[in-house]
Amino acid sequence: MREPQSDKAELFARVDELLADLSAQRTPLPSLRERIRLRQAGGLSTAQIADVLGCPAENVTAWEAGKHEPIGIPRAAYARLLEGIKALERPEPREKPARRIPAAPLATAADPPEQPALFTAPPAHSAPPPRNQPPLPKVTPTGPLAVIDHADTLVAHFTNASQLPLDTDDLVGLLQWTLRSGLHQEALSPKGKDSDPLIVLTPAASTALHLPTELSDRALLRLPAGHPVLVQLNQAGFRLTRRGFGPWSGIYRPVVNNKRASVNVAVMAWGALSQDGWNLPPLPPSDLAQLLGIYADRLLTPRGSTAVCGVKLMTALRPPTKATYDPASGKWVSGPNPAALHTPFEPAPPEAPDVHPLAQGRPPEQAMEEEAWDWRRLPDQRERAEFPHVVGLDTNIAFIMAASSLSVGRNAPPRHVVAPAFDQKIPGAWYCDLSHAPHDPRLPSPFTATGQAPTGPAWYTTVTLAYAKELKIEVRPIEAYLRDDRGPYLNPWYERLRDAYLATMADLGVHKDIPQADYLAAMKRLPTADPALLALLAAIKATGKGGLGKLREGPRTIAAPYARWPALDQPTWRPDIRAAVVSRARVTLHRKMRRMLTETGRSPLAVLSDCAVYPAHHPTALDVVPEGPDRTGIAGLLRLGVNPGFAKEEGTQSMAWYQQQYNQGINPARSIKAPA
Template sequence: MGPDGWKLDIAQFPPPAGKKLTDWFAWLGTGLPVRVNRIHDAGRNGDGSICLSAATLKALGLPAALPSTDKARAQLHKKLATVAASAGMELSDEIGPTIHVFRRKGAPGGPKTSVRIVITPWLGQGSDKQKATNEQAARLASLSGQPDAATLARRIRTFVSDLGVAPGSTPATTGMLLLDAVRPRKQWIQNEDTGEWEPQPRDGSLPSGDITIAPAAGARHPLTRALVEKNEAVCQEEDFKFWARPLTEDEKAMPYAVVVDTCASYLSVTGTLSLPVGPLEYHTEPRWDPKTAGLWWCDFSQVAVDELLPHPATFHGQTPQGPSWYATPTVAYMVTEYKYDPAGITDAYLSTHTVPLLKEWTGRLRGGYKRTYAELGLIDGQDSQDFLDAYAAHKKTTGDPDATDALLLATLYKEIYKGGIGKWTDSARRSIEDDEVWLQKVAATWHYRPELRFHIIAAARIAAHRRMRKTCKLTGRAPFAVNVDACFYAATEPTPHELLAFAETGKPVPGTLRLGIAPGSSKHESSIPMEAVIAAMDAGDHPSRLAHDFATDGQAVGEDGQEDPEETPS
């Protein structure tokens, strides 16, 4: 709202007829084409968003801040509901930074309408629940630390254009909304008797209800605790965590440890990874099939593996002490690369329906991820040095709104795929203390599927190990430490160039360590003076604790994030 009346950031939309609250609700009730179009034939259109500015609140006679008392909020809700009803509209039950305004199908006064109203100046206010629910919107609205309606509207449009869904309350929730949008769990079928459209489960959709199995029920589940109490094995497919081996004499003599970090490691595997849709069924003497998702009872303790690399089958990188449960990606790698005999598998929990469940989900996230980073000068297939130069500068977005938007969205997209995968075990719901309540509210939901997460983590860990192994075979260089996506290599210069394997064409050899922004490629995280690494390891610390203390050139970084010459080792 400006001094001359309504100003909409979408020019083709007609403005409200007047400046009063009644005019605004009447405008909402005209059936504005504000929606998120479905991206699957079986899906449904989503609510669009209208973002109100501080000037609009003032013009409509609404408070600049969310009322702080229950009584004041109730009075405001009554006022809004009364005005909405005059236009044939209804209001959501609670007043907060976001409210829903809608007209039901068949109600008098106009077409069916449903729209989400974001009261931008109120973001970050209200109860803890309201703050959490609107956390992602608050981040999208932030402009120099203050919520800005035009910025929020612009970023939501870009978000929807990239992913096909509106941002949810959290990145993890958005990941599930995206999956349900690209692979709907339900289809709408018209009832022949009533004519009403009713939801029906789609073939091959993820079922609701607690369908976990004891070896892969997640750390919080009572099934898991029961096995642990009996000292029985559970699935432990996790990222590599704090693995390290003793440095060789040659490595100790090199002046630097170069840290390279894998970009979007999960997205590099989820597009083609076969995952179980329905329950896992128990089998004895199973026939090994790498195309079947599931958990297999295997003993890798006697399998010879590469001495300079972490053991591929364990998150700690050490040789397992006996048999345990492993997901299909781990077993397949051990069979093909290390000649493990699958005839020794005595038990398995196998899927009756194995599909690349996250193919479309991955495609949307990869597309948004690559577009935002291209906006920041990071393009798939760049020359290694061009990439390093662009990566070093990509966060310097001052004065460029497009780059600022791209950097924020790139961060959110990374959180969405990580949070979405983490949602399969819903570890953030630890606030629910009662087991029975947790089982009903969390474990019985369609998105509580720890075995899916185990398959994804296993596939990403194996992909990382495959890159390490092929790079080592071609260059003779192996990491001496690994933590999640970060690999530590001894180097003669503070650069990863000497770790790369190139073909005669000058291009990186496929499947080896390569620099770039594409999922599965690596970026240069830092370079650590080797003397600092040796001191840390001698003290029993993992070198990953030093990764953020040094810049890529090996110089110490001060508390302000800048190089600190006084702290640089001589």
């Protein structure tokens, strides 16, 4: 019996659809960096592209980060969109093509790739064409920032490698242009706001704008009151934030009709990008704009030191306020965001730093000491005889990783409880005696920063006591300060830093999921990679580390003992959260070292923070970590790889060197890395 013609047509249509889908899967796509560059060149956000393609914005972000690739018809549509943007691009003002980051090849030990450079050799400066040449093509400012240089006139360099001469010669005119330009970064959270534009002044630009070459006030690092530039800004209606006009400044006009008019300014001549976590190499303005654009795209628009950026990233991803409907007025108003930190709280007494007002009169043993390890031991006779070398293994972004999915207190003051039952779901500080816990001298104690066994009651975070329970140790808290409002506040912060770190490592030729030997070879080539990319990587890591440090920021100036300082009034001043992160990093490393001892019979000789020194037969990390069935290590043990929580080889030395360092009272983990 023959099938009806309609069934045959429907069947053929399904076959054609399948063939079209297979064809679409073979559609070539640009490199990861080119995808980002083209999107930025078109002035598009990931949300706009996702809306056109009918997919979540997270998919577009993942395609640009290389986490996974589009398939089927969406792949063909995505390729068509990128090709269309490329066709619409105007020619560069300069003769040479726009510089871009090439996709880094997979690193293998057998075939080491030639390391791609982020930037080609630049001219001495980026000046506009001479007066007798045709004017530059019209350029629309795009991106979150501009680097302002000066030769014959001020020139703005954008993150997509375009540039635009500016018709102004003073700071007021430059700020007015910036506010009209449309430069901004879209909000990182649906509850957040777009970022203010950033303008970076090269030394030539700041001189042209009548700013001094250096700040005479070296203590406060700000332009003195009464300076002509400040007078000019004031007369034009601009105001400065409390920190004044320094290396990083916020300049704004008062809010009108609920609209902000703010610009962030970075002055390179005053150290804005060469200190405080920023150590960028000398770059021409166009290349600098591109590099900062990558940082902004992967994290956020720079706002100050990398530490400041770290805490600003927390609040950008978890804004303290959100739109809330007010039934009384029938309007949407600004209200607190329960998933964020929106209210400042006093810490629990044991959590307060020694200079805090709550620490006045506090006995030393009542202070919480949840800090990273500084521990070392002498090798035993067998280790000295069997192992002629020592190897340092440093955990990748260990403290950033420790923030992942960590439940912390949010917007409730600590509740004091006497003789509580331990509950590992409640963040808090617990006073408990763990001196009865068994201690293996081959490993540092997970309960003290010194690595020595506790000798009496002490204050611990929930994370530490939960690990004690995991080790089958009896836990009987004497008292506690508990936080009932809790949640994984830092999780999106960790994820954004993780993705930025991995994407930058991939740009440098170091990829995920490669054999440990290939990873080790790729890391040995890393110091010779492009200095700009290496500086970007360092800035990303400093952003995470500095952001965690800001949670317990101390006073910046010398004040009376136990006097309050401004940071205490910030909702993000939370030493309890920092203590929980540090505690988690410490017990995570202890868990891996304990399993290493069980599986390999080898234990660390020294630990400093996230670096552990092991004895070795040969001067290589491959001698210490197990290979595993697929040569990528064994889960739960120390293993080599680029992933957060995996390890890299920090350095190798001789066993004799280790003993010499130990005898001098130095922790060998501090200096095992050979000087460059």
